[in-house]
Amino acid sequence: MTLELPLAPTLRERPLTVLELTEGAKRVLEQAFPAAWVEGEISNFTKQSNGHWYFTLKDPFAEVRCAMFRSDNRRLPAEPENGLKVYARGRLSVYPARGAMQFIVRDLLATTEGGFYAIALARARQALEKDGLLDPARKRALPPFPGVIGMVTSPDGAAWRDVVAVIARRWPLVELMLIPARVQGEDAPRDLCRALGLANRFEGLDLLIVGRGGGSKEDLWAFNDEHVARAVAASRVPTISAVGHEIDVTLTDLVADLRAPTPSAAAEKAVPDRMEVLRYLASLEAGLGVSAGRRLDAAGTRVAHAQSRMAVAAQGRVRDAAQRLREAGLRMHAGCAAITEVRRAHLERLAASLDALSPLKVLERGYSVARDAAGRVLRRVGDFPPGLSFRLRVVDGEVGARAETGA
Amino acid sequence: MKATPDGTAPGSPPPSLQADLARLEAIVRALEANDLDLDAALALFEEGVGRLRNARERLATAELRLKQLREAAGGGDVDDLAG
Structure with missing residues (x-):
């Protein structure tokens, strides 16, 4: 007796491969959720060596595996920690190799105020504080008359142009040196650190401005990078931090020797004003004139007095002399005349006598x-x-x- | 600042504006003290006038120099930048 075994089944349709199934599911899911925001709490966060992040997003009733690839997560200023409540924007998909549904996260926002930026800032700030780098006592005085001013910023940005314009107007007696660096984007922190290091290896720099013009919080973020802040704090040369607009305060502002609200303001704080110095020179000149004048007046008065006394005396003497001369002249003249007269008279007398005596x-x-x-x-x-x-x-x-x- | 504090060392570069200002302040103070003989006062005054002229000329003729520091082997190289 042979055991009747069922025949090899003949399906009326070709079975799907697993890959086809998962790919099909993937296609359906991706079409159903092209992009959506999901709210949840992060757990099981891991970071792969290739930079990709994996975590679970959950709420009290469900959870979903999530992936956030390096190309997306590198825009974030901080890594999330487990328990963080977030809004995640992404699309639902299937990872066929594991047959797992996963949410591919492109954007991640912390639901708390300030989001990831606040988190990153708090972390960096804590680290800097722990090392004493936020101590106001560290702040150094700026040189009153810097000779060479360096500026770490983008060569194409408004900040450099503003600083050049202000310094050219106020105090063109300096050498202004650009140390170019990218000021936004994922490479900015590393580039800023490199430029700060380069500036500090350059001899003869008196002052260093680091900053950039206005932009979004994200644009300014490099100046909240802990490494950049540490590089500013480590500067051998006194620093001014000038990032964005009035309201923007960054970590570099906190560690720099001086914080300026804008790059233009940094330039104004970096150098004296030529007009003010000219006015000061005028006041010094006045002081010089007054004190020397007083000194000279006193001397001058004495000289004048002496002079006039001398003049009077001289005049008197001249007058006397002239008088004497005149008198002498007169006397001389008179004398001569008298003598002549006497002689003439004498002669006449003689003549008369002669005449009288003439025998004729x-x-x-x-x-x-x-x-x-x-x-x-x-x-x-x-x-x-x-x-x-x-x-x-x-x-x-x-x-x-x-x-x-x-x- | 590369100039000496008083800018008077022999063979040093011409006194900086800062040195001129500091010297001018000292001269005014000395003249105000009024305990100098006339020759000394006049000499100081002459020096003060010279330094004033020097400082004003610097301020009037200065032109901002723009440079760029770029990475080079073992440090930085400086290039001139057009204003």
Whole structure:
């Protein structure tokens, strides 16, 4: 007897392969849930060495396996921890190799205020605080007149342009050095750390500004990265952190020596204002002028006094001298005149005397002078022997004469 | 700052603006103290006027220099950047 075994079944349709089944399920599920937000709590979180995250999303009644691939999770600032309540956006799918339904998460938000950013910030902040890097006593004074200012930022960003413009206007006496770095995106933290390190290896830098212009919280996130904050805190050169707008405060702001609300404000804090220094110079000049002036005034007054006294004295003396000269001149003149006069008078007197004494005058009155042949004047009777021939000088000439009788 | 604090060391680069300012302040204080003889006061005044002129010239003629630091073997290299 042979055992009647059922014949090999002949199915009216070809059976599906497991792969076909799971692929079919996958297709159906993916079409039914192209994208959806799901709310739940994270558990069984694991991170693979390739960077993918796996976890379970659950609520009190159900759970679903989730995967979040590296390409998506690297945009998040922090890893979730078990128990975290989240909104997960993704699509439902099937992983055929395990036949498991899974939710492929593209976006993950913590339901708490600040989300993952707050979580990451809190963690980084705690770590920095533990190392004393947030201690306000660490903050150093900025150099009052920096010679070389470095700025770690994007070469294409508004921050660099703003800083250049402000410093060119306020204080173009510096050398402004760009240390280019990417300031947003997943490479930004590493790039910022590299640039900060490079800046600090450069000798001669007096001040370092690190920052970027405004953007979304996510755009600014690199400046909340713990490594970046540590690199800023480790800077040998005093730092100013200037990230985004007024309201944005980042970890680099907390560890830098000075926080500026914007890059333009950082530039204003980095350098003095040329106009203010010019005004200060003017006040110094005034002080210089006043004190030197006072000093000089006092001296000048004395000099002026001395000068005028000297002038008066000199004038007096000159006047005296002139007077004396004049007088001397006069006297001299007068003297000369007098002398001449005296002489003239004398001469006249002499002339008068001469005139008076002139024998011609006597002759004019009718007298005559008798002279012998030898010219001797015959004055007395005895000078006339009888018969003596003599000559008589009368007023207008001589005549010959002879004595006739004796006395 | 690379200049010496008072900027007066022989052979040093010309005194920085900071040095000029510090010296000017000292000169004004010395003149205000009024215990100098006239020659010394005049010499200080002359120096002050020179330093004022120097500082003003610096402020008036300064042009911002832009550089870029880039990675090089063993540190950084500096390139000039157009303003």
